[in-house]
Structures are given as C-alpha cells and as structure tokens.
Amino acid sequence: MNFWKIASVLTAVLFWGTVALGKPTLVVVGSDASQAMLENSHRLFLLLPEDLHQDPYFPLNLQLQAEGTTLLVDQLERRRDALPLEILLFLPSAWKQEDPAALLQDLLPITLPEKTRVQVSWEGGLVAFDENLPEQIRPRQEPFPSALRSALKEFGSDASKRRLVVVLTDHFPVAEWHDQQIATLLAQNHVSLHAVFFPGVEVSNIEGTSRIHRIGGKEELPAIWEQVLAEADSEWMLTYQDPNWHGDGKTLQIHARTAEQEYEVIWQAPGLHYWPELEVPVWSGGVALAGATLFAGLLWWNRRPRVPVSEGMGFQLLSPREKDQVVPIPDSGGSLEFLTKLRTQRKLRLSANLHRVLLTPQDGSMMLEDKNYKNALLINRRRIHRRLLQHGDLLDVGEMVLMFHNPKQQLPEAEAEETKPSVPVLPAVWIKPNGPLRKGLPSLQFADARNDFPLVRNITFIGSAHTNDVQLISSEIAARHAKIVKIGGQFKLVNLAGDSTLINGRRVEQRFLREGDEIMVGDSSFRFRFGRPSSNKPKPSRREGANRSHENV
Amino acid sequence: MPHKGKHLLENALLGAVAGLVAWGLLALSPTFVEYFTISPFVIHGITASAGLGAILLARDPLLKHLPLNEVALHVFRGAVIGGVSGWLAFRSADYLLAYQVPPFASRLVGWGVLGLLLGGASCVFHARSHLILRPCLGGGAGGLAGGLLVELVALTPFDGTAQAVALLAYGLTYQLVQAGLENLTSHAQLRVINGPQIGQSWLLSSPLLSLGYGRHADLRLSGYTEVCAHHADLRIDNEQMSLQNVEKGGELEVNFRKVHQQPLKDGDIIKAGSALLQYCET
Numbered sequence: 001m002n003f004w005k006i007a008s009v010l011t012a013v014l015f016w017g018t019v020a021l022g023k024p025t026l027v028v029v030g031s032d033a034s035q036a037m038l039e040n041s042h043r044l045f046l047l048l049p050e051d052l053h054q055d056p057y058f059p060l061n062l063q064l065q066a067e068g069t070t071l072l073v074d075q076l077e078r079r080r081d082a083l084p085l086e087i088l089l090f091l092p093s094a095w096k097q098e099d100p101a102a103l104l105q106d107l108l109p110i111t112l113p114e115k116t117r118v119q120v121s122w123e124g125g126l127v128a129f130d131e132n133l134p135e136q137i138r139p140r141q142e143p144f145p146s147a148l149r150s151a152l153k154e155f156g157s158d159a160s161k162r163r164l165v166v167v168l169t170d171h172f173p174v175a176e177w178h179d180q181q182i183a184t185l186l187a188q189n190h191v192s193l194h195a196v197f198f199p200g201v202e203v204s205n206i207e208g209t210s211r212i213h214r215i216g217g218k219e220e221l222p223a224i225w226e227q228v229l230a231e232a233d234s235e236w237m238l239t240y241q242d243p244n245w246h247g248d249g250k251t252l253q254i255h256a257r258t259a260e261q262e263y264e265v266i267w268q269a270p271g272l273h274y275w276p277e278l279e280v281p282v283w284s285g286g287v288a289l290a291g292a293t294l295f296a297g298l299l300w301w302n303r304r305p306r307v308p309v310s311e312g313m314g315f316q317l318l319s320p321r322e323k324d325q326v327v328p329i330p331d332s333g334g335s336l337e338f339l340t341k342l343r344t345q346r347k348l349r350l351s352a353n354l355h356r357v358l359l360t361p362q363d364g365s366m367m368l369e370d371k372n373y374k375n376a377l378l379i380n381r382r383r384i385h386r387r388l389l390q391h392g393d394l395l396d397v398g399e400m401v402l403m404f405h406n407p408k409q410q411l412p413e414a415e416a417e418e419t420k421p422s423v424p425v426l427p428a429v430w431i432k433p434n435g436p437l438r439k440g441l442p443s444l445q446f447a448d449a450r451n452d453f454p455l456v457r458n459i460t461f462i463g464s465a466h467t468n469d470v471q472l473i474s475s476e477i478a479a480r481h482a483k484i485v486k487i488g489g490q491f492k493l494v495n496l497a498g499d500s501t502l503i504n505g506r507r508v509e510q511r512f513l514r515e516g517d518e519i520m521v522g523d524s525s526f527r528f529r530f531g532r533p534s535s536n537k538p539k540p541s542r543r544e545g546a547n548r549s550h551e552n553v
Numbered sequence: 554m555p556h557k558g559k560h561l562l563e564n565a566l567l568g569a570v571a572g573l574v575a576w577g578l579l580a581l582s583p584t585f586v587e588y589f590t591i592s593p594f595v596i597h598g599i600t601a602s603a604g605l606g607a608i609l610l611a612r613d614p615l616l617k618h619l620p621l622n623e624v625a626l627h628v629f630r631g632a633v634i635g636g637v638s639g640w641l642a643f644r645s646a647d648y649l650l651a652y653q654v655p656p657f658a659s660r661l662v663g664w665g666v667l668g669l670l671l672g673g674a675s676c677v678f679h680a681r682s683h684l685i686l687r688p689c690l691g692g693g694a695g696g697l698a699g700g701l702l703v704e705l706v707a708l709t710p711f712d713g714t715a716q717a718v719a720l721l722a723y724g725l726t727y728q729l730v731q732a733g734l735e736n737l738t739s740h741a742q743l744r745v746i747n748g749p750q751i752g753q754s755w756l757l758s759s760p761l762l763s764l765g766y767g768r769h770a771d772l773r774l775s776g777y778t779e780v781c782a783h784h785a786d787l788r789i790d791n792e793q794m795s796l797q798n799v800e801k802g803g804e805l806e807v808n809f810r811k812v813h814q815q816p817l818k819d820g821d822i823i824k825a826g827s828a829l830l831q832y833c834e835t
Contacts (some may be wrong), residue, residue, distance in 0.1 A: 196775075280580060282580065285579070286581065287572075288574070288577030288717075289577035289578070289581075291573060292570045293573040295570045295573070298618075299566060299570070299615055299616065300615050300621075300624065301618075303615075303617065303618040303753065304618055305618070305745070305751050305752050305753055306751065306753075307752065310750075316746075320820050320833035326753070381809045382809065392747055392829070393760060393824060394829075403747075438736060
C-alpha cells in the first residue's frame with residue numbers, strides 16, 4: 001500500500017505542480033449531475049474571488065473545458081440568491097441536551113439568513129430541528145468516521161439547497177477524522193464540510209486539510225460562524241451543458257481571467273462509485289451465499305456417477321451419441337431379434353439374421369450362441385460364436401454397442417467380502433512333474449480338490465504370484481508367502497511373509513512337518529500328507545487348477 | 554447425447570452461481586469495507602472478484618464430482634486468487650481513470666483484466682496443461698463481454714437488484730465464452746462405463762490430458778484397481794486424438810488389446826487397469 005500511496009502522491013504533486021504553478025486556483029465545492037441523464041445539464045458549485053465577479057466581463061471571463069472541449073456555460077449566479085441554506089451540525093454525543101433549542105443558541109450565537117434550516121446530528125443519532133417536523137432520533141453506535149459517514153448519508157443529496165456540514169467537537173476517539181469515502185460523499189452530495197475543533201482535539205492528520213478552524217473557546221464561535229457563512233455566501237452556481245457526460249469521474253478545467261489575474265482549476269468529479277451503497281439488508285447477502293452454495297451443490301451432485309438401473313439381466317446401450325438406456329432381457333431368453341425394435345436417436349445398422357442369435361439361461365447368466373456364424377457379432381471386440389455372458393461383457397451387434405448387465409453377478413463390494421471365506425482357495429498353478437512320480441512322495445491335500453498335490457521339488461514356494469511353485473490367488477496371500485524345504489528325509493515349512501502361516505492353528509516361523517498337519521497360508525488351508533500317494537489318481541494338471549480357481553474368483 | 558449443449562448450460566449456471574456469490578459478498582461487505590483505507594471502488598472490486606474466483610476457479614472439482622473436501626480447498630484458493638486478481642484489475646482501472654480515461658472504458662478494462670487473470674489462474678494450477686495463452690485470452694474475452702453487460706445494466710438505476718443482475722450476467726457471460734471456446738476446440742468425450750464412476754463423462758478440450766488416480770490428473774479415476782497415479786496421456790496431434798501409455802503407467806488396452814500408443818477412433822473402448830472408458834466423438 002505504501003508504495004501506491006507514495007507513487008500517487010508523487011504523481012499528483014508533479015501533475016499539479018506543472019499545471020497550476022503560479023496561478024491561484026479556484027475552489028470547487030461540489031457538483032450536481034442529478035439532471036445529467038435527462039438534460040445533459042449540470043451544475044458546478046464554485047468559490048469565486050471578489051475581483052473575478054466584479055470584473056466588467058464577468059461571466060464571460062470564465063471558460064469551462066472538459067477533456068479539451070469547451071463547454072457551454074448556461075448560467076452563473078450566486079448560490080445564495082438561488083438556493084436556501086441548510087446546515088447540519090455534527091456534535092459529540094456528550095453534548096446532547098434535553099433542550100435542543102438552548103444548545104443551538106449556545107452553539108449558533110448569530111442570526112441566520114431567512115429560510116435557513118438547521119439539523120443536528122449526534123455521534124449517536126440524527127435530530128432534525130424543524131418546527132414542522134417531529135424530532136427524529138436514530139440511535140447509532142459507531143466509531144467516528146463511520147458515524148459522520150452515516151450522518152452524511154442521512155443528510156442525503158439535495159441540489160435545491162446550499163448545504164453545509166459543520167463538525168463541532170472537543171474530542172475524537174480516533175485519529176482518522178476524515179477519509180476518502182467521506183470526501184466522495186461530500187462531493188457527490190455537493191456538501192461542504194467545516195470542522196471547528198475545541199481545545200482537546202488530538203487529530204494528527206489535519207495538516208493541509210482546508211476549512212479546519214481551531215478555537216480556544218465558545219467566545220470565538222460568532223467569528224467562526226461569520227467566516228463559514230461568508231464562504232457559503234461566496235459560492236457561485238454554474239450551470240453548463242455537457243453532452244458527453246460519463247456520469248462520474250469527469251475531469252473539468254476552469255479558466256478565469258481578470259485584467260490583473262488569471263485563475264485556473266482542474267477538477268475531477270468524484271465518483272467511480274461503481275457499487276454505490278447496496279440498499280439491501282445485510283442478511284440478504286447471507287441468503288444469496290446460501291442459495292449459491294445450494295446451487296453449486298446441485299451442479300456437483302448432478303455429476304454424480306449414475307449406475308444404470310435394471311432389475312433383471314439387460315443390455316445397456318453404449319453406442320456413441322445415443323441416450324443411455326437398459327434393454328431388459330426376458331428371463332426365458334430368446335433371440336436377439338428384440339434389438340431391432342429398440343428406439344435409437346439415429347438408425348443403427350444391425351445384422352439381418354439376429355433371430356438366429358440365441359440367448360439361453362444358464363448358471364444364473366445367459367449363454368449367447370450365434371447359430372448363423374454370419375452375423376458380425378463381437379464379444380469384448382473379438383469374434384466369438386458362443387459364450388456364457390459375464391457382467392460387463394461388451395457386445396458389438398452391427399453398429400450397436402451393448403454392455404451386458406447381470407445384477408446377480410454384480411455383487412456390492414461388502415457382500416462380496418463376506419462371501420469370500422466360504423470359497424476355498426485352490427492352487428491356480430502347480431508344478432507339473434516331468435515324468436512318472438516316485439512312490440512315497442509327500443503331498444498337500446486340499447479339502448475341496450479332487451487330487452492331492454505332490455511335492456516334487458526340494459524347495460516348493462507358495463504364494464499368490466505366478467512365479468511360485470504353488471500359486472494360491474487370494475488377497476490375503478502374499479506374493480511369496482511360504483516355502484516347504486526338503487531337508488534329508490523331512491520337510492520343513494518356512495514362513496516368508498507376515499504372520500498368517502499357521503500349523504494346526506498356531507502361528508509358526510518354521511517347523512518340520514508331520515503327517516496330517518493342517519497348514520493355513522492366508523485364507524487357504526490344506527493338509528500335509530507324508531507318502532502314500534495313490535497311484536490310481538490322475539495327476540493334477542495345471543489347467544484344471546487354473547480353471548477352478550477362476551470359477552472361485 | 555447433446556453433450557456440448559449440456560457443457561454450455563452447466564457452465565452458464567456455474568457462472569451465474571459465481572455472480573450470486575459475488576453479490577452475496579458485496580451485500581455483506583458494509584460490515585468490513587470501512588476497516589480498509591483504500592478506495593471503496595477497489596475494495597468492492599476485490600470483494601466481487603473473490604466471490605467470482607471462488608466458484609469459477611473451482612469449476613473442475615465441481616463439475617467432475619471430486620470429493621467435497623477438494624471442492625472446498627479449490628473454493629478457498631479460488632477466492633484468494635480472485636481477490637488478488639480483483640485488486641490488480643480494479644486498481645489499474647482506478648489508475649486509468651486518474652489519467653482521464655473515461656470511466657466507462659477504464660472499468661471495462663478492469664473487468665477484462667479480471668477475466669484475463671482468472672483465465673490464467675485456472676490453468677496455472679492444472680498440472681499438465683501446457684496451454685496458458687488460450688485460457689488467458691478466452692478469459693480476457695469473456696471478461697470484456699461480461700464487463701460490457703455490467704456497464705449496460707449500470708445505465709439503469711444501479712440499485713441492489715440491478716447489481717445482482719449485472720454480476721450474474723458477468724459470471725454467466727464469462728463462463729459461456731470459456732465453455733464456447735472449449736466446445737469449439739474439442740471434438741470428443743470420454744465416458745466411464747464401469748465401476749464406481751460409471752456414467753461420468755469428460756469433454757476432451759485440451760490438446761494434452763492425463764488420466765490416472767493422482768490429484769493432478771486431468772481425468773481422474775478413483776476407486777479402481779490397477780490404475781496408476783499417472784496412467785496414460787491423451788493428446789491431439791494433427792486433429793487426431795491418440796492415447797499414450799506413460800513410462801511408468803499401468804496396463805493399457807484399446808478394444809481389449811494391449812497398446813502403448815494408439816490413435817483413437819469413435820467408439821473405442823479404453824481399459825486402464827480395471828476401468829473401462831469409451832471414447833466418443835461429438
């Protein structure tokens with residue numbers, strides 16, 4: 001902030017220094033653009049020195065320019081002749097009295113011009129002194145600049161009067177007595193501000209601020225009032241035409257000349273107030289924020305994942321640029337003929353012989369069979385004539401893309417977890433012996449398997465990775481979980497991962513195995529059998545194990 | 554599936570929501586504005602911009618249905634960035650005015666600069682988006698168009714309702730311009746067809762988009778197994794969208810065949826880990 005402050009002050013000093021050096025300036029009190037929208041007619045309130053308006057050429061000796069264009073001056077008259085005076089006294093709340101008339105006499109010990117209206121605003125509220133008006137008090141508890149701002153806002157904008165705000169005070173609770181917002185309000189409401197400071201005021205930043213009167217006591221008040229009223233009387237009202245009025249922020253240049261002297265002022269109309277006071281109660285902001293949050297939440301919620309709803313089995317239409325819909329499949333099956341009756345956004349080409357593609361219920365799913373072999377039928381983007389459909393299978397029938405949905409196969413995660421332990425984990429991969437087996441080889445016996453699995457190697461690794469000799473696929477079995485090592489004529493189980501390797505229900509790190517020991521690796525359990533492999537049993541094949549395991553998963 | 558129309562509509566609504574937030578903050582501002590010593594014009598500008606930024610910069614998490622904690626984080630960050638952008642934008646407008654530029658023009662510049670900064674900020678936090686010029690220019694254009702509307706509304710008595718209308722119009726126009734530009738440059742969308750995110754779809758509007766579960770992925774897949782933080786990239790070369798496996802990315806299949814780099818065509822099924830996606834041209 002400091003940088004900007006310093007930069008703007010420097011710029012202003014340079015600008016004013018070069019433009020207005022050596023020429024006395026005129027004082028612009030305020031402007032009125034309230035008629036601007038209708039008539040392009042504006043008023044400017046100025047303080048003109050004696051010699052200027054007594055010049056024989058007055059008011060022709062005054063020239064008004066805006067952004068290089070000379071503006072037409074309609075009228076120049078004394079404000080005091082045209083408009084009545086209105087004074088707002090802004091007083092500390094400590095001065096508040098029961099009898100306002102006495103206070104007024106005390107603080108305004110002079111005769112005011114006719115038709116003058118006086119209002120008093122306290123730090124704590126605004127009181128109107130008018131015979132016709134009832135006393136209005138609006139209590140306020142605000143720090144000083146804010147109280148003055150509120151008083152100015154209540155005083156309002158009235159171009160049909162000459163308006164003065166006089167602050168009389170013996171204390172200020174804050175050092176900042178005047179801020180930019182107050183300056184803008186003053187200029188917008190064409191009000192001039194005078195401050196009369198009684199002893200005891202400690203305000204630091206008033207140096208350079210015009211119209212500050214420091215007085216020693218009440219006896220000096222009449223002189224101050226004379227001065228204030230004289231200044232108010234010397235105000236002139238200039239009415240001019242400006243077709244290019246922007247509303248605010250306009251820069252005006254006023255030249256004036258007498259035989260001896262030349263005056264000039266460059267003045268920027270205050271404004272820029274893009275967001276004039278929002279005349280809405282504060283709670284409406286809260287309501288707006290709550291409403292916005294609700295709407296944003298709705299937008300967010302609208303983008304939630306949408307699971308296609310189907311009670312039984314069905315095909316979800318997935319062709320590009322088609323509306324999402326699920327076509328139910330009758331439980332009794334049938335041909336794919338019903339796809340031709342499907343309503344789609346655009347015509348999708350289908351094969352001619354769909355009545356030869358049959359769906360037959362089987363194992364809680366559908367067996368898809370293409371009897372024709374000529375249909376361009378792809379399942380998971382591969383040419384297949386016969387397949388038991390799985391949930392999530394993708395079908396291409398001509399231009400139609402369909403996804404098979406089967407709620408029975410689509411178990412929720414939690415349910416699937418619960419059902420897991422009941423499914424025994426069987427080896428997916430087993431070392432296939434390269435020849436006939438020796439008699440008396442020890443083996444692993446799985447409860448649900450048809451065969452025993454002989455230990456043909458000296459070291460047999462057990463785990464879920466395919467590099468193991470015995471692959472047991474389960475989420476609870478580590479990639480390399482345990483090994484069985486042949487030492488002499490004995491076999492030892494060695495734990496390689498975690499603490500879920502158990503023998504007869506006890507956690508072990510390593511132990512020699514005995515006949516009939518029950519081994520648990522993760523959630524798979526099997527028995528160790530020493531010798532006596534039954535030679536009449538067929539050898540377990542790698543393929544069989546794999547198939548069984550897939551069914552279980 | 555008129556996806557582009559939906560994109561426009563959603564963005565327009567989001568813009569209007571942003572305008573509403575801005576107005577709500579402005580309506581609350583009398584409670585805090587007087588504690589600042591800078592010009593009320595700039596303070597109000599900052600307040601409105603913070604409201605706009607909070608929603609506009611949280612567009613991605615809102616419209617991609619990311620977890621709510623992430624949405625909240627983006628809203629907060631957006632508000633801060635919006636506030637800073639607003640300060641820069643309206644401070645420069647303030648200065649232009651001091652140099653006798655007509656207020657109409659200087660405020661318009663302010664709105665344009667705000668759009669430009671918001672557009673730029675929206676892609677700075679996009680990890681892999683290499684574009685900054687297009688969102689910036691798009692934002693600038695949107696900001697100018699929105700500012701023009703605000704100025705038009707300001708010709709009427711600019712009371713509370715009119716200001717709400719003006720801010721809603723600004724947010725809406727800004728987002729419409731952004732979404733319209735995205736619609737112009739995008740020719741495809743990606744749709745999730747299985748798993749936890751089933752039914753969600755993304756418009757592929759940038760020449761380079763990343764796919765994965767990581768926080769910086771443009772297209773985020775969460776809740777799928779075997780998906781990497783940065784699984785694959787989608788890029789446009791010569792108007793042809795192609796899919797590319799990144800070096801350490803996981804398995805990638807197009808039409809159930811393993812690929813490393815594959816140009817995509819309408820209707821292709823992409824398999825990233827356990828997630829199935831469908832590529833559709835629009």
